[in-house]
Amino acid sequence: MNTSKYLKGLAYGISYGLAARAIFALETSESALLPTYGLMTLSFMFLVPLAIGLLTAYHLDSITSASKILIITMPIFSILGLILITVLTGSEGLICAIMAIPIFAVMSLIGGFIGVNAFKRRKNDKTLVSLALLLPFLIAPIENLLGLQEKIFTETxxxxxxxxxxxxxxxxxxxxxxxxxxxxxTLFQFMGFPRPIEAELDTVAVGGIRKAIFARGLFFTETVTEVIPHKVLAFTIQADPNSIPPTALDQHVLVGGKYFDVMEGKYEIENIGKDQVKLILTSKFRLSTPFNFYSGLWSKFIMNDIQVNILKIIKERSEKI
Known part of the structure; x- marks a missing residue:
């Protein structure tokens, strides 16, 4: 493989990704010259990495049977370069970066595969590349007409x-x-979520206010909705996005924000034997993205990780007594 073309392909892929991200991040209103409606769109999350894959493949050497697989995978390096730059410059939080890597990598591989096979038949097909580069911006306004899809998830x-x-x-x-x-x-803390600090409850009764406090100034106001002493404690959860410090959470996973909100929590205590109890924690949360099928997998995984951490702390404290 020609090293200069390899580096050129990576540079073009990363440059296009940075330019596309800047446009999607800034021009989000209907009156914008090029309305794209933000980063949380199918157009950005799926079509931009597809275009990066095609663009990277376009600038690589001619294909040989020995190098075909290697060349198809080259777009991943463009994706990793793009994400690394956005994280290091503070343009993107680590949470969203980690969540984006799998889908970006897969879509860029698909783009690379299409490009490798297309350019083998039609060398230097600029029409295909041009169409791929413009496609995210052409689809974004159409996608916006469909609106966000809201879905409620539970994790136990x-x-x-x-x-x-x-x-x-x-x-x-x-x-x-x-x-x-x-x-x-835990993983959720490695990804940048604040760790739990304490929880205060003014009265153990329906209507009681429970304040859950996390690191970096993050807190949730919880209102008790059900109390069965020694059995059930349930509550609604409310977060004011405007009161959450900017350093606490990435704007795309802001609790109570446009795309994500935690709505309810519930503890259940079940006696399963002599001095042996099962403690169950259930949360209900909302997602409002065009790709709930993907963001839902991540959200359930992270919520499970958060809940396991809380339950382990309660277990360790309870068993020390």
Whole structure:
């Protein structure tokens, strides 16, 4: 493979990705010269990496049987370069970057595969490349007419604890300050989500206000909706996006924002034997994206990770008594 063409292909792919991201991020209104309606669109998430794959393949050497697979995979390096630059410059948070990598990689590979096979038959087919580069911007206004699709998800996690119902009840109604040593290093924290600190409840009754406090100034106001002493504690969850510090969460996963919101939480205590209890934590959350089929997988995975961390802390505290 010609090294200069290899580097040229990567440079063109990364440059196009950065330019497309800038346009999708800035020109989001209907009155804009080139309306694209933001980064959380099918046009950006799926068609831009497809175009990057085609563009990268266009600038590579002619195909040989030995190098075909390698050349098809070259667009991934353009994707990784694009994401690395956006994260290092602060244009994108680590949370969204990690969530975008799988779909960006797959779509760029598809673009590379199409490009390799198309350019083998029609060398230097500029028409195909030009169409691919323009396609995200042509589709975005059409996509916007369909609007966002709202979907409600639930995630349930449980843990077995060697303790009694009364002790666990005390642990879930009021969560005392969680020390660094107690906190488990989990994926959601690695991705940039603030770690839990404590939870305060003014009264254990319907209508009681529970304040869940996280690191970096993030907190949720929870209103109790159901209480069965030593059995059930349920509450609605409300977050004010305007009160969340900009350093707490990436704008695309902002709780209470346009695309994501956590709505309800529920603890259930089930006695399964002598001094053995199952603690169940269920959350309900909303997604409003054009690709809930994909963002839903990530959201459920992250919510499960958050809930497992909380349940482990409660287990460790309850079993120490």
């Amino acid at each position: 996690t449980s843990i077995t604890i060697q303790s009694d119902e009364q002790e666990i009840w005390q642990q879930i109604t009021r969560v005392n300050r969680i020390s660094e040593d107690e906190n488990n290093l």
